[in-house]
Amino acid sequence: MQNLIPVHVGLVGHIDHGKTELAKCLSDKVFTAGLDKHPQSKKRGITIDLGFSMFSSDKYLVTLVDAPGHADLIRSVVAGASIIDAAILTVAADEGVQIQTIEHATVLKAMGIDKLFVAITKTDLVKNDQVKQVLREVRGIAKRLKLEPVDYIPVSAETGAGIQKMREILLDSLTPPDREDEGPLRIPIDHAFPVTGHGTVLTGTILRGSLSTGDAVQLMPGGSRATVRTIQTFGQERDSATAGDRVGVNAPAFDHDRIERGNYLCTPDSMKTAESLLIGVELNPGYQGRITARMVVKATVGMSSVTAEIVPFRKINGRKIPLKEPEKRVFEAALLLKEKVPAEIGNRVLLMRTDMPVTSMRIVGCGIINDIVRIVTLDQVRTKHGEISRIRDENVLIEGLARTKKRAQSLKGRTVHTKNGVKGKILDSFGTRGVVVGKFDDEVRIEEEIVLEDHIEEEHRFGR
Structure with missing residues (x-):
């Protein structure tokens, strides 16, 4: 067994769409809590935990990771996705595509699992026309999510139809990824x-x-x-x-x-725990909700799921400016964690809204960890508005940015801009009432509004 190449294949899909039965048909051995060995699995008749089984060929040792399909157990699906190299998406022929079918496929896409097989299960329960209809549905979903399944295989765990073909297609198509043999465990x-x-x-x-x-x-x-x-x-x-x-x-x-x-x-002393993360985020196109500053999400890093607050920001001249909402579907954000989790730069982070109804798309998006920090420091922008009161030969006078001569003098050398983006610089104070002298890179008008921005560093942690 040690000479075989290990490959890990996840089984995902809507509840009661035949994942566990398919795993049993494909497997030679069942291990690690087995398939539906958990007491609640037997009582409720559903998979509630990750199950592990295996089969082998003359080349590969294939581990099957059976993930639960129930909507409340989506975090176990995400946990399973963090350790697999490929996946089988099961769709029952008698029910077709359901909400968790789409949700699980979205998780695979977000976690970078691009080797996908689709098993149309329970084909013994329906006529061939129904199988063809379900195939059309699944192909439509795959196209919408920009997934490219290796193959679509109709199977029946009850009769054994298609099982051997499924095995053969898996073994012919699997290619193990490059493994990180070197480095800390x-x-x-x-x-x-x-x-x-x-x-x-x-x-x-x-x-x-x-x-x-x-x-x-x-x-x-x-x-x-x-x-x-x-x-x-x-x-x-x-x-x-x-x-x-x-x-x-x-x-x-x-x-x-x-x-x-x-x-x-x-390896001892090789891994850090994170209190806060700086991540690059790509929103899930199927997510219809909003993203707002300090919104609570469930963040999954590897197999760890933790409650977190998300704060979108944009960078301006090296400063991180918090946003009320992201400006684009791809953005940077701070993730403030309620609890510490082990993490490394480059890890994937899946963001979910577990507070949303299970009938809606709850996958917010996926991120990559750019940095791990103890405290997130963002620059809050506070603006002061004034206006041009006089235009002179070489410069202009600006009122409203300061109330006293002392404050006006403290602004010397500061950068300002007009509403149209014309940049200028404060040269000096003028008089005793807070008027300042400014010079701009382009023409400005009398009474034109001038903006002075102050950047105030603020520390952000979960809940405060």
């Missing part, structure tokens, strides 16, 4: 549990670096440390693992009750 944790006689076991997918038995590792956030006792991949013990491998790590010194999904196993 980084494993996002998706499950942690105790094993009698062994202690805590953590499971996850190595995104970067390598891991060997006996290695010292650190859990972030929190900072607790442990030594790796054993490593397994789908039940087989191994001495080491590298980027791309899915692993179970036995580290007895960790307390499993203190480990949450989204924590990271890493």
Whole structure:
């Protein structure tokens, strides 16, 4: 198994559209809480947690990541999308495209998952004409979202129709991405549990670096440390693992009750936690809501989801000026986090509105982390307005920018501009009533409005 190339494929789609049944049909083995092994999964008859299973060929070890389809569990879908290389979008032939179909496809697009397969499931329940109709629907959605699925495969978990073809198409089309074998270890944790006689076991997918038995590792956030006792991949013990491998790590010194999904196993002292992020954002074209300063969103970084406030801004002469609303669909923003999360520059951030109805598009957009800061400092612009009271041969007199001679003198050397954008400079004060002398780069008129801007640095944190 260690000689096989690891590839990770997510299964996404609307609730009860056959993801778990398809995973069972494709899989050789089921691991890590299994598929629908969670007690609430059995009770409610739906997937509520990430499930992991696998199948292999002579070349690939394919991990299937089964994500829940229920609207309330979208964060688990996003978490799964952070560790996959490709995805299967399931659409039930008897129901067709639903809101979570579109939402999950949007997540894949936002997270950069461009290798997509579409499985039209439950084909045994409908006639062929209905299957063709659903295919047309899905192709329309893919075109609208600018997705290019590798193939569309009708399948039935009940009869087995199309399952072998699905496997063959997957194995023929999968190409593992370049892995980061070098650099500090980084494993996002998706499950942690105790094993009698062994202690805590953590499971996850190595995104970067390598891991060997006996290695010292650190859990972030929190900072607790442990030594790796054993490593397994789908039940087989191994001495080491590298980027791309899915692993179970036995580290007895960790307390499993203190480990949450989204924590990271890493090389000690190699990873920072973020209180605030500066990100570049691209809005989701399907999102119909507004983005306003200090609006609360759910931000997902890797497998961690955290409540955050977003503050759009634009840069002017190196200053970050906050905006009430973004001016374009692509913009920069500060993300003020309610809780610290592990993060690195270059990580993707998915922004959601979980306060919106599940029948609407809740994916706001996706961002890339440009910087990680403890406190966000933005320049609030305060403007003072005056007007030209006299035009002289070499300069003009401006009233209204200051009330006293002392204040007028303090403005010497400051830049001003007209409403039309003509720039000027304050040369000196004039008289005793706050009048200033100014000179402009172009012609100005008597009584023309003049604007003086003051930039005041303000610190921004979540909730204040």
